[in-house]
Amino acid sequence: MSDAPDLPPKPRARAERVSLWRHMRLFRQDILSAQPARLYRAWMAEFRTPFFRSYLVNQPALVDEVLKARPMEFPKSDRVGEGLRPLLGRSVFLTNGAEWQRQRRIIDPAFEGGRLRDTFPAMWAAGEAAVARIGEGPREIEEDMSHAAADVIFRTLFSLPIEDEVASAVFHQFRAYQRSQPILNAAAFLPLPRWMPRGHRAQTRRTARAIRDLITRLTATRMAEIAAGTAPDDLATKIMTTADPVTGARFTTEEMVDQVAIFFLAGHETSASALGWALYLLARYPEWQEKLAEEAEAALSPGPDFAVMGKLRLARDVFRETLRLYPPVPMMVRETTRPERFRDRDLPVGSQIVLSPWHLHRHERLWENPDGFDPARWQTENGKTCLREAFVPFSAGARVCTGAGFAMVEGPLLLAMLVRAFRFERVAGRDPVPVAYLTVRARDGIWLMASRR
Numbered sequence: 158m159s160d161a162p163d164l165p166p167k168p169r170a171r172a173e174r175v176s177l178w179r180h181m182r183l184f185r186q187d188i189l190s191a192q193p194a195r196l197y198r199a200w201m202a203e204f205r206t207p208f209f210r211s212y213l214v215n216q217p218a219l220v221d222e223v224l225k226a227r228p229m230e231f232p233k234s235d236r237v238g239e240g241l242r243p244l245l246g247r248s249v250f251l252t253n254g255a256e257w258q259r260q261r262r263i264i265d266p267a268f269e270g271g272r273l274r275d276t277f278p279a280m281w282a283a284g285e286a287a288v289a290r291i292g293e294g295p296r297e298i299e300e301d302m303s304h305a306a307a308d309v310i311f312r313t314l315f316s317l318p319i320e321d322e323v324a325s326a327v328f329h330q331f332r333a334y335q336r337s338q339p340i341l342n343a344a345a346f347l348p349l350p351r352w353m354p355r356g357h358r359a360q361t362r363r364t365a366r367a368i369r370d371l372i373t374r375l376t377a378t379r380m381a382e383i384a385a386g387t388a389p390d391d392l393a394t395k396i397m398t399t400a401d402p403v404t405g406a407r408f409t410t411e412e413m414v415d416q417v418a419i420f421f422l423a424g425h426e427t428s429a430s431a432l433g434w435a436l437y438l439l440a441r442y443p444e445w446q447e448k449l450a451e452e453a454e455a456a457l458s459p460g461p462d463f464a465v466m467g468k469l470r471l472a473r474d475v476f477r478e479t480l481r482l483y484p485p486v487p488m489m490v491r492e493t494t495r496p497e498r499f500r501d502r503d504l505p506v507g508s509q510i511v512l513s514p515w516h517l518h519r520h521e522r523l524w525e526n527p528d529g530f531d532p533a534r535w536q537t538e539n540g541k542t543c544l545r546e547a548f549v550p551f552s553a554g555a556r557v558c559t560g561a562g563f564a565m566v567e568g569p570l571l572l573a574m575l576v577r578a579f580r581f582e583r584v585a586g587r588d589p590v591p592v593a594y595l596t597v598r599a600r601d602g603i604w605l606m607a608s609r610r
């Protein structure tokens with residue numbers, strides 16, 4: 158951990174030179190502490206393994222090239238999705254090319270700005286439910302935030318609170334899935350040849366099936382409601398009634414199940430991780446927490462109106478700063494489809510391109526005070542430049558997170574509602590240690606003392 162007492166927790170980097178086998182072992186434990194410190198200063202790094210080459214791209218212009226300029230030439234690597242395929246099928250998160258483009262044409266309209274305003278009352282209701290649910294005393298706050306974020310997804314997608322029997326069953330099965338299915342990206346970095354069978358554990362497959370059965374029930378019911386003209390006007394209805402502007406086709410129930418599974422997974426694990434870290438940072442820097450509580454009290458007292466989002470400036474900056482320091486998706490992987498020349502290196506076809514929000518967000522040559530918590534940075538010149546050029550918690554370009562706008566409403570709103578209601582303090586001896594599982598999480602959870610204001 159970091160030695161400086163005023164900096165938030167950062168995994169200790171590994172030694173500069175280690176053997177491949179040691180690297181693999183470290184990697185299995187945690188992809189963050191498996192990396193050397195020089196990646197916080199490098200523009201690019203190469204990892205040679207006996208089976209494939211992997212390049213970490215850590216320079217804004219190169220990141221833009223891959224994500225924004227030529228995204229179709231850098232598809233997602235198959236390896237990344239391996240652990241998730243039993244659960245996500247052919248969801249938009251895993252597909253590439255024409256299939257992916259078609260799916261985005263149907264999904265994107267549901268997440269446009271105007272629709273966000275429509276989902277706001279459901280988010281507010283989930284925030285109120287979280288405030289009512291959280292008790293006083295020492296708490297593992299990640300668990301609370303998972304619960305709250307799952308509630309947001311069910312309310313906005315299916316107009317159901319998490320207390321609903323099916324919603325609650327999906328939530329619990331997802332937790333089991335996450336436990337049985339370790340690190341998302343490990344397969345993409347581990348130097349295993351493609352022919353080596355990796356297989357999914359029986360438990361993973363069983364849990365995936367149980368989740369998909371439950372989601373199929375929700376989706377089939379909704380199909381029937383749409384046909385009967387009785388469906389509520391929420392995200393699921395919007396997506397299921399949108400025809401592809403090119404082919405005119407809509408999602409079948411099966412296709413919609415794949416998409417619901419990814420909305421649920423991508424939408425609640427990530428937001429929960431960010432909210433948990435945000436509350437920890439506010440507990441660690443109480444002067445910021447007090448400022449935020451004041452802002453929240455003034456902004457939220459008029460009640461649930463989308464206009465409050467314009468007033469939650471500090472909440473937004475705190476949430477942004479959290480996404481910078483603890484990006485829920487720490488790394489992303491793409492593959493080259495033709496020979497590339499990046500900086501002075503030739504990259505063969507089939508190379509893995511690793512984009513690392515974790516390293517880019519703490520890049521020592523780009524950010525002032527890269528490891529410090531400073532929500533005020535976003536008002537400075539350096540902060541504004543880096544926001545444009547070196548801040549990619551939601552990825553960027555055509556394949557940017559569909560839920561980015563959604564998350565930037567949900568995160569600041571829930572943060573403000575929680576800090577308005579509670580004071581959060583650190584629990585002595587229980588500061589969290591960041592590790593990368595499916596998302597960046599705390600190794601032993603995030604323990605905070607909650608007391609009502």
Ligand code: HEM
Nearest residue numbers: 249250423424427428485486489550551552558559560564
């Ligand atoms: C703080 C919250 C969130 C963060 C940090 C986040 C981050 C990301 C990132 C980095 C990606 C790109 C992954 C890659 O290309 O390898 C992504 C993709 C995606 N996210 Fe999010 N996400 C968040 C919330 C949400 C929410 C709330 C939803 C939906 C309700 C969502 C749905 C998706 C989907 C469907 C994709 C796949 C897009 C595609 O590949 O075309 N995310 N997210």
